[in-house]
Amino acid sequence: MLDTVVIPLLKILILLNGVLIAVTYMVLLERKVIAWVQVRLGPMRVGPYGILQPIADAVKLMVKEDITPTRADKWVFTAAPIIVIVPALIVFAVIPFGDQVDLFGRTVSLYVTDINVGLLYIVSVASIGVYGIILGGWASNSKYPLLASLRASAQLISYEVAVTMTLVSLIVVAGSLSMVQIVRAQQDAHVWFVFLQPVAFVLYFIGGLAETNRAPFDLPEAEQELTGGFHTEYSGMRFALFFLAEYANMIVVSAVATTLFWGGWLRPFPSIQVAPLAWLGLVPGWIWFLAKTFVFLYVFLWVRATLPRYRYDQLMRLGWKVLIPLAIANLIVTGFVKVLL
Amino acid sequence: MLDAYVPILLFILVAVGFAVFALIASKLVHAEKYNKVKLEPYECGIEPRTDARDRYSVRYYLVAMLFVIFDVETVFLFPWAVIMDRLAWFGLIEMLIFLFILVVGYVYAWRKGALEWA
Numbered sequence: 001m002l003d004t005v006v007i008p009l010l011k012i013l014i015l016l017n018g019v020l021i022a023v024t025y026m027v028l029l030e031r032k033v034i035a036w037v038q039v040r041l042g043p044m045r046v047g048p049y050g051i052l053q054p055i056a057d058a059v060k061l062m063v064k065e066d067i068t069p070t071r072a073d074k075w076v077f078t079a080a081p082i083i084v085i086v087p088a089l090i091v092f093a094v095i096p097f098g099d100q101v102d103l104f105g106r107t108v109s110l111y112v113t114d115i116n117v118g119l120l121y122i123v124s125v126a127s128i129g130v131y132g133i134i135l136g137g138w139a140s141n142s143k144y145p146l147l148a149s150l151r152a153s154a155q156l157i158s159y160e161v162a163v164t165m166t167l168v169s170l171i172v173v174a175g176s177l178s179m180v181q182i183v184r185a186q187q188d189a190h191v192w193f194v195f196l197q198p199v200a201f202v203l204y205f206i207g208g209l210a211e212t213n214r215a216p217f218d219l220p221e222a223e224q225e226l227t228g229g230f231h232t233e234y235s236g237m238r239f240a241l242f243f244l245a246e247y248a249n250m251i252v253v254s255a256v257a258t259t260l261f262w263g264g265w266l267r268p269f270p271s272i273q274v275a276p277l278a279w280l281g282l283v284p285g286w287i288w289f290l291a292k293t294f295v296f297l298y299v300f301l302w303v304r305a306t307l308p309r310y311r312y313d314q315l316m317r318l319g320w321k322v323l324i325p326l327a328i329a330n331l332i333v334t335g336f337v338k339v340l341l
Numbered sequence: 342m343l344d345a346y347v348p349i350l351l352f353i354l355v356a357v358g359f360a361v362f363a364l365i366a367s368k369l370v371h372a373e374k375y376n377k378v379k380l381e382p383y384e385c386g387i388e389p390r391t392d393a394r395d396r397y398s399v400r401y402y403l404v405a406m407l408f409v410i411f412d413v414e415t416v417f418l419f420p421w422a423v424i425m426d427r428l429a430w431f432g433l434i435e436m437l438i439f440l441f442i443l444v445v446g447y448v449y450a451w452r453k454g455a456l457e458w459a
Contacts, residue, residue, distance in 0.1 A: 008348035012355050065372045070380045071392070082360040089356040093349050113348040120419060121349075142382035143393045154401050157408040164415045171422035232383055237367035241360060313458035316404075320456040324411070324447070328440060331418070338425055339433045 011112050015092055023247040024054035030301050037305040058240075066236030069140060076139035081234070081241035084132030087125045088248040094118040095255045096180045098265040098286035110265075110286055111180065118179040119171065122256060123164055126211070129245065130156045133220075133230050136242070140233040149230040151312065152220035156211055158316060162323035163207035166200045169327070169334040170260055173197060183264035190271045194261040199330045201261045203323055205296075208253035210319065212246060215304035219312055254296035258289060265289045403455055414443050 028043065028050065035042030043050030068077055098110035115121060130153050137149020173189075173196050174182045186192055194201045210217040213229075221229035228234075231242045263270060265285030269277055310318070382389050421428070421436050428435075450456060 004344055004347050005351070009351055009355075012348065012352050016355060016359060062367050063371050064367075065374065066367060067375070067380060069382045070377075071382055071389075078364070082357065082364075085360050086353065086356045089359070090349065090352045093352045112352065113345050115345045115349070138394070140382065141393045142389070143384060143395075146393050146397075150397055150401050154404045157412075158404060161408060161411045161415065164412060165418075168415065168418045168422045171419065172425045175423060175426055177419070177423060227383065227385070236371055237364050241363065316456070316458045320407075321451070328444065328447075332437065332440065335425070335433050335436060339429050
């Protein structure tokens with residue numbers, strides 16, 4: 001009982017709070033980073049350097065009027081944000097933030113659970129969110145959300161094929177679908193998998209940008225053509241749930257990239273035991289994990305501040321005619337290398 | 342074995358609970374000053390005259406079909422990739438044949454213009 005229910009429940013609650021705080025501060029970080037790129041100050045009013053801005057935002061979204069348009073399908077309109085946020089959160093269940101640590105005389109693992117199909121679980125659960133986007137746009141019964149949700153779903157499923165195909169070549173190298181085993185395999189291989197699968201990492205990261213609807217693939221939210229995108233009709237808390245889900249998905253993509261390609265909780269040079277590198281081992285694994293994840297989150301913002309948006313036909317061409325052939329070629333090469341070596 | 346899935350079930354319950362709780366809590370404290378115009382669907386200031394659920398481009402349907410085909414085929418690759426070590430040459434050749442059939446379909450779709458958007 002204690003091991004199967006109470007401890008996981010505690011971990012889930014801590015993780016949920018951590019994710020929500022990270023998400024709200026991610027919004028502030030995004031505003032700040034983009035402001036700095038554009039030589040502005042960004043939020044400065046709420047608290048010193050605007051660090052209390054997320055709290056003000058949360059209160060505002062909480063007390064804001066929540067509108068259901070008259071022509072909307074009321075129940076589906078409310079269900080859609082829930083369908084989007086739940087998969088975005090439950091994916092965190094299999095992400096290993098670190099190895100085992102001793103805490104209050106018990107050995108506690110720094111992941112909620114380790115299932116042997118962890119990566120498959122992430123891929124499949126993460127794609128449930130598409131349903132919420134389609135249903136949200138459809139239930140609004142308004143032109144912009146409907147167009148945007150069609151665009152968003154076509155984009156998500158196109159890039160999902162490429163991403164899933166790419167991950168297969170990583171699995172060939174790792175020999176396991178369990179997230180914890182994949183990190184251990186990187187320790188045994190004495191090298192982070194990004195050095196064995198550089199093409200796969202690049203494909204995965206491009207696909208990750210597209211799957212989270214981030215710039216330069218943010219067509220579903222192109223303000224100039226579609227006003228607010230699929231959540232045009234949403235306001236108040238239901239809009240907040242969509243917003244949380246988008247940022248939570250960014251954290252998921254970064255955390256999965258860290259786990260699969262950049263050694264998860266492992267320090268740099270994971271198995272070289274020489275004196276000059278000893279200090280690297282003093283830093284706990286979960287700090288390495290969070291630091292690496294943060295780097296990818298920063299890259300998300302950096303890309304948004306730097307690159308212009310794709311045109312829709314370019315987007316579909318990149319997904320179907322560039323990423324998929326590259327993913328298949330990468331898989332075949334990986335298969336041959338694996339058998340020959 | 343199945344014990345590993347109990348936390349996931351818990352997580353689903355907690356996540357749904359969080360979403361529902363957030364909606365209910367906001368329902369209790371938020372402002373409510375509705376009027377007819379505010380509740381109309383947004384259309385850049387113009388009164389919406391028809392239902393928004395109009396016909397849309399058949400391309401979306403085509404993309405959905407291609408997705409079903411390619412994604413299901415990708416799922417077949419997962420078990421092969423995990424035990425690649427043990428299958429060695431046998432597995433590689435089998436999978437090359439499978440990928441060849443996949444690529445034939447892909448080239449056919451490309452030649453037919455199914456991947457063009459404009």
